[in-house]
Amino acid sequence: MAENVEGPQIVANYRPLSQASQYLQYHYLVNSVDSEEGNTSPTDESIYAQHHAAYHPTFKKLIDQYGYSNFYLIDFNSGEIVYSAYKHPDFATSLDRGPYRLSGLADIVAAVRNNPGRGFVQIVDFKPYVPNMAAPMAFLATPIFNGPHIVGILALQMPPERLNAILIGNQEWEAEGLGETGQVYVVGEDALMRSQSRELIDDADAYRETLRDIGLSSQTVDLVYNLNTSVLLQPVDTEATQAAMAGETDTKIIQDYKGKPVLSAYAPLRLEGLRWAVLAEMDEAEALEPITTMQIYMGTMAVIITLIVAFLSGLIGQAFARPVRRLIKASEQLQEGESAIDVSANGTDEFAQLGRLFQKLAQRFSHQNQLLENKELENETLLKNILPEPVVTRFKKGENPIANTVQQATILTATVLGLAQYSSSEKITTAFSALMSEFDRVSQQFGLEPQNMADETYLAVCGLSDVYFDHKQRGVNVAQEMLRILQSVNSQYQVNLSLKIGVHSGSFVAGVVGTKPFTYKLWGDAIRVAIQLPEQAEPNQIVVTQPIYERLKDRHNLSTHGSITVEGMETLATWHLVAEEAPVGVTV
Structure with missing residues (x-):
């Protein structure tokens, strides 16, 4: 080692x-x-x-x-x-x-x-x-x-062999349209290969000389041969790599990592947790003669890139979930105290044997653990209704105090107008409850976390427990959906309520305050601005501050609205969102 x-x-x-x-x-x-x-x-x-x-x-x-x-x-x-x-x-x-x-x-x-x-x-x-x-x-x-x-x-x-199986296959380069010099490889954001180099496979000695010629240290060259891989060792800091990392997709003649002209087809490869680029390259002389070979090559590259994306996407979501899904289901049944567990695996194979083992474990432990687990479940549910899930874990460990500075998050605040005009408390309570339930549903759908607020104010935060790079877009999307929900509730319950909505982004502090009882509070300048922002809006209007405007001005029709003054802070400019047919799409 x-x-x-x-x-x-x-x-x-x-x-x-x-x-x-x-x-x-x-x-x-x-x-x-x-x-x-x-x-x-x-x-x-x-x-x-x-x-x-x-x-x-x-x-x-x-x-x-x-x-x-x-x-x-x-x-x-x-x-x-x-x-x-x-x-x-x-x-x-x-x-x-x-x-x-x-x-x-x-x-x-x-x-x-x-x-x-x-x-x-x-x-x-x-x-x-x-x-x-x-x-x-x-x-x-x-x-x-x-x-x-x-x-x-x-x-x-x-x-790396999982990825190499897609890029290299059976090493039948010419049959796959890659000719004598073509190769397809993946590069990470550190400009190092994530897959095997064709040169290492075809001619290891020549590849050794190539690595030395481009300036790699003797230690790195030896490591390539000790591990028999170019992954994380071969640098590819070329024009194509930089462009793909910047989000560009193109095909052009560039200088490769050896300084030779190649025809390079490149594209970004974005998956949750990964930032890669995929490149398909062939020496310029071979790629341009004849033109029919080039057409086959480019078609092959497009298919390979599609296969890579499909492979990695399926890998993350499906590769191992299916074989263990039955095990997870059996564990849930065991927690609920069931002794007759069915893992849907008949016969004498491994899963059938595993199912029978689970049944024996259930009979042994379910009665002993049932009362204790039910009590813990009740306590856990109560805590999660008050605190975000990561804070629940810290609270149960006895941490005190519990407080976090949230560096970047979006705060949506809405004020419901018109509740006081109804004399029938039952009718308006039913409508108001339906409205709040739908607000909670759409907030959670887009990654916002509702907070407990008094009177007619609704407040939800995107970026409190989980980090979202598009938290500003998500906040505006929820605001738009709330106006649609309001229209539906008004029609269904024959009421005439309206909303004033403000969307602001910034940093604040969140923490557990008090002991018996305790509450989860948000405070800071960003919270103060967000709470006062709906006052600037007209009924059924969405008002945003400059951080939201700067991020989304190219995606939404935003019109200058005025300004807001919060005690102890500078005056802040505001804009209102001109009505749109549908919110800008975002992955939820």
Whole structure:
């Protein structure tokens, strides 16, 4: 490993810290049997070994079938790796305080913790992973729920070969229209390759000379050959790479990373958590002679780019969700106290065996845990009605005080007019309740979090718990939808209510205030501006401040409205939104 990692390697840094880690690494690394089923221990007679023997063949078969290089189960709170299909030095270590706390696997655990939504899948880019001899590895992960509770994290290790299988295929370059010099590859935002170079495959010695000619150090060149990969080692800082990273798609003659003229077709490749560019290049002389070859080549490139996008999109959302969905469902049934669990797997295969094991576990534990879990569920539900989900976790841990500075968020404030004119409290209460329920629904749909407010004021924030780069657009979209909802409620309940809406963006502080009882409060200049902003609006009008105007002036018809003065602050200019047919589209 020392050949692949910079700096001196001290053995003590990699020793397991806890007694449990030492025990597991001894039995499953030092004193293990490496078979077709992976690392097993002939000497471990613990309860862990019994569960390992029951589940390990299924998990091992799962990653082999889908082409991943490892499968991890990680404790959500402690960050400890409680299981891995292939036992490497990272097995049984802590990703919070152990030797791999700065690794890509630790990064994906942090990403899931920061956004632990049910069904959300996180991905982190390729990074040298020391337990695999510093080979480049990417990771996918999703939280594991037991009912409403997060009990762990499921992570998959993805080697570059998954991506190479699409770009390189069977290395039949000419049959695929790439000729003698063409290649398709992916580059990351650090201008380093994320896939294998064709030159390394075709002529390793010539590629070695190429790397030296472009100025790579001898250490980097040796590392390419030790790992037999160009991923994260070959720089491609060319005009095409820079343009694709800037969001451009084009085809032109450029100088490649060797300084030779090539015909380059490039495009950005944007996925949640990744910022890549895909390039298809061929030497200029070969690409332009004859023209028919060029046509085949370009058509092939378009198909390949489409396949890459489809492959990675499907990979993130579907690759491993389907095989484990039945396991998650069975866990939820176990939490609810059911003893007859059906995982929809009949027969003698691995999933059928796993289902029967779940049934036995349910009969053993459901009665003992039911009362306690029901009580915890009640408390959890009450807390989530008051606090954002990330704050609930901190509150339960006993943190005090709990306060965060929100650097960039959008605050939507609306004032409902016309409630006092109705003498029938039942009729107006029903209409007002329906209106607020619909406001909550559309806010949550677009990622806004409603806040508890008094009287006729409605306030929701985008960017409070989760980060959205388009939070200003989402805030305006919700404002537009609220006006449509108002029109529908007025018609349905035969009332005549109106709205004054303000949308502002800025920083503020959010925290838990008080003890018995406690409340969740937002304060700061941005909140003060947002609360007063509806006063500037006409009925059924949306008024925005300069941060919103500057971001969305090219997408919406915004007209100068006036200004707003808040005590202790400078006068702020305002604009109002001219009515539109539909809000600008945004992914929700």
